[in-house]
Amino acid sequence: MSDGLKRSSRETASPILKVDALSLSFGGLRALSGVSFEVREGSITALIGPNGAGKTSMFNAISGFYRPNTGRIIFDGEDISRERPPSRAKRGLARTFQNIALFRGMTVLDNIKLGRHAHLKTNVLDALFYRGRAHREEMELRAEVEERIIDFLEIQHIRHASVGALPYGLQKRVELARALAMRPRILMLDEPVAGMNREETEDMARFILDVKEEWGITILMVEHDMGMVMDISDHVVVLNFGQVIAQGRPAEVQNDPAVISAYLGSGDLAERIRKTEAA
Amino acid sequence: MRIGTLKLSYAADEALFDTKVQWICLALLGLSLILFPFVAGPYWIYMACLVAINVASATGLNILTGYTGLVSLGQAAFMGVGAYTVAVLETRVGTPFIINLLAAGGMTAAVGVVFGIPSLRVKGLYLAIATIAASMILHFVFSHWDLTGGTRGLSMPPASLFGLALDQPHKLYWLIIPVTALMVLGAANLFRTRIGRAFIAIRDRDISAEVLGIPLLQTKLTSFALSSFYAGVAGGMWAYFFRVVTPESFPLINSIFYLAAIIVGGMGTILGGILGATFMTLVPEVLKLVVGWLTPWVPDALSLLAPIRTIVFGALIVGFLIFEPQGLAEIWQRIRRFFHLWPFRT
Numbered sequence: 316m317s318d319g320l321k322r323s324s325r326e327t328a329s330p331i332l333k334v335d336a337l338s339l340s341f342g343g344l345r346a347l348s349g350v351s352f353e354v355r356e357g358s359i360t361a362l363i364g365p366n367g368a369g370k371t372s373m374f375n376a377i378s379g380f381y382r383p384n385t386g387r388i389i390f391d392g393e394d395i396s397r398e399r400p401p402s403r404a405k406r407g408l409a410r411t412f413q414n415i416a417l418f419r420g421m422t423v424l425d426n427i428k429l430g431r432h433a434h435l436k437t438n439v440l441d442a443l444f445y446r447g448r449a450h451r452e453e454m455e456l457r458a459e460v461e462e463r464i465i466d467f468l469e470i471q472h473i474r475h476a477s478v479g480a481l482p483y484g485l486q487k488r489v490e491l492a493r494a495l496a497m498r499p500r501i502l503m504l505d506e507p508v509a510g511m512n513r514e515e516t517e518d519m520a521r522f523i524l525d526v527k528e529e530w531g532i533t534i535l536m537v538e539h540d541m542g543m544v545m546d547i548s549d550h551v552v553v554l555n556f557g558q559v560i561a562q563g564r565p566a567e568v569q570n571d572p573a574v575i576s577a578y579l580g581s582g583d584l585a586e587r588i589r590k591t592e593a594a
Numbered sequence: 595m596r597i598g599t600l601k602l603s604y605a606a607d608e609a610l611f612d613t614k615v616q617w618i619c620l621a622l623l624g625l626s627l628i629l630f631p632f633v634a635g636p637y638w639i640y641m642a643c644l645v646a647i648n649v650a651s652a653t654g655l656n657i658l659t660g661y662t663g664l665v666s667l668g669q670a671a672f673m674g675v676g677a678y679t680v681a682v683l684e685t686r687v688g689t690p691f692i693i694n695l696l697a698a699g700g701m702t703a704a705v706g707v708v709f710g711i712p713s714l715r716v717k718g719l720y721l722a723i724a725t726i727a728a729s730m731i732l733h734f735v736f737s738h739w740d741l742t743g744g745t746r747g748l749s750m751p752p753a754s755l756f757g758l759a760l761d762q763p764h765k766l767y768w769l770i771i772p773v774t775a776l777m778v779l780g781a782a783n784l785f786r787t788r789i790g791r792a793f794i795a796i797r798d799r800d801i802s803a804e805v806l807g808i809p810l811l812q813t814k815l816t817s818f819a820l821s822s823f824y825a826g827v828a829g830g831m832w833a834y835f836f837r838v839v840t841p842e843s844f845p846l847i848n849s850i851f852y853l854a855a856i857i858v859g860g861m862g863t864i865l866g867g868i869l870g871a872t873f874m875t876l877v878p879e880v881l882k883l884v885v886g887w888l889t890p891w892v893p894d895a896l897s898l899l900a901p902i903r904t905i906v907f908g909a910l911i912v913g914f915l916i917f918e919p920q921g922l923a924e925i926w927q928r929i930r931r932f933f934h935l936w937p938f939r940t
Contacts, residue, residue: 432788
């Protein structure tokens with residue numbers, strides 16, 4: 316993808332998600348203090364930072380597990396800071412988890428179908444008789460899951476397999492599939508390539524780019540693989556000790572002195588990138 | 595042996611019974627259920643009705659405990675609510691039995707939802723204790739309320755169908771078996787749709803269920819309502835079957851019996867509820883037979899029956915937990931897999 320296209324999509328689109336002066340503390344521990352950033356529609360935004368910087372706390376606040384002490388989360392122009400996770404899901408906020416959160420007792424197909432839960436209308440009575448709406452909805456859902464998601468993510472061969480028995484990389488892919496089934500407007504990926512080898516990482520990066528390009532879904536991700544972050548993201552937000560220390564285009568962030576010093580404990584950023592690319 | 599499965603539509607792939615062999619087995623089962631009352635003696639018809647009532651109730655508990663992961667020790671008390679509802683309606687109002695059964699289900703579902711409210715906050719063992727509290731409260735109400743006849747309970751007339759009194763097991767059989775079959779089929783259908791999937795999602799990982807837009811409280815209460823509906827209808831059939839309902843008819847030990855039935859049968863499978871309830875209901879009868887054979891050699895064998903029964907029950911539960919935690923349903927699946935590959939791989 317050309318740099319020009321990247322820049323144009325970043326600069327013309329309006330923010331779909333806006334985090335405004337968000338603070339979050341657990342007892343005396345301040346996990347986030349006054350964090351503000353925007354995610355532009357149609358972009359890939361990466362949230363990076365050293366361990367314990369508050370990236371996952373930020374994710375949990377956006378998806379509704381944590382109530383922020385102050386500050387607001389604005390999704391598509393509306394303040395969603397007080398909403399419960401299920402109603403945020405209905406608005407089009409989907410996420411995956413760092414330590415895969417699939418339903419291990421179910422097949423791949425059922426896991427993916429669960430993503431559509433909030434958009435289906437079958438009630439208990441329909442379900443008990445499996446007539447009319449229940450049958451129709453299930454068939455439409457199956458067709459959509461098969462033809463749009465399973466084909467796209469290349470997981471046809473495991474559709475009837477039980478999730479618990481799958482290798483790690485495939486489980487991550489199934490979790491992405493489940494999130495896509497939600498027909499999200501913004502997809503939050505918590506370390507999508509953690510623990511993957513080079514090949515699996517490249518596959519996943521390709522899927523993430525395709526999701527953005529073909530499905531038009533905005534992506535917000537937390538990731539430690541600097542090579543991938545710098546390659547595919549349009550905008551990078553750097554957190555350290557619960558505060559935003561830099562944000563901008565990947566190239567700008569890489570050379571930011573505050574970012575370099577934040578990463579100094581574990582080697583400087585440029586070196587880290589070189590290392591991951593060499594590996 | 596199964597060489598391959600060719601399916602040309604999604605509907606075929608999602609069907610409950612997808613092979614011809616399954617349909618043949620199902621037809622045979624249906625046929626034998628229809629012929630059963632004509633060939634079996636009154637005692638075995640009585641047993642069949644009892645098994646069916648227990649299957650209905652165990653399937654209900656399986657929805658709640660096996661599929662939604664909410665441990666309940668209130669199933670027997672919920673059956674009591676259904677039984678009393680039927681008894682009161684039958685003696686005071688005299689509505690037709692089908693309406694009474696539905697009312698019993700509805701009433702019990704409402705009671706179940708009320709006692710299900712703590713499930714949002716407490717899980718596992720703690721929820722089990724909360725449901726024990728529920729059964730004690732219900733027991734107290736049964737034995738102290740005028741409407742339920744106090745400790746003496748209620749006796750009621752038999753169900754009647756077009757003026758024909760269903761007062762014998764071989765007549766009630768035609769009521770109990772179809773109702774149970776419908777209930778089991780309903781439960782199987784449930785888990786082909788979003789409702790059932792949401793239950794399993796909550797059991798497996800409630801946090802990610804919430805992120806997918808599944809409201810926890812509402813879904814858990816739906817599960818409680820459905821499970822109690824099943825208990826209520828089963829309790830209603832129980833009332834028609836025994837025609838005397840007392841507070842002592844539904845002791846806590848019966849709740850443990852249903853929990854044991856789904857553990858032995860297989861939690862979280864429809865087949866598990868059927869197999870478990872059938873097995874647990876028939877074990878005492880088989881023991882009785884065995885003890886009967888032993889009488890010529892062991893003179894006081896009959897007096898040993900009660901303690902032996904308790905020991906065998908306990909041993910079965912422990913044995914299944916250790917050696918076959920997935921229950922009888924898993925054994926059945928293993929047998930099926932064996933024959934899919936037979937005779938090429940054994």
